[in-house]
Amino acid sequence: MRVEFDQPVVVALGKPGTSRKVTTVMEAIYCIRHEKWPRAPGAILRNACRLLDEARMGNVAPSEARKAFSDAAEEANILVNRS
16 A cells, blocks of 8 residues: 655755655655665654554554654754755
């Protein structure tokens, strides 16, 4: 099931100067688990992972998971937009 965010989260991952527009729960999960996340796992990132998994299963609203992902990106200093 494709669970989309109401607005994308833009993060700076990969080569310097590039950004990625994350529009779904699965894209956010992929970014955290398979991209080079620039910060060691802490409470904010663990919370984002938990909420993204819950949203994927339909137990949490996508907006709540999006906010948690955005907070984790902000903590890691890779958040490009804050909307």
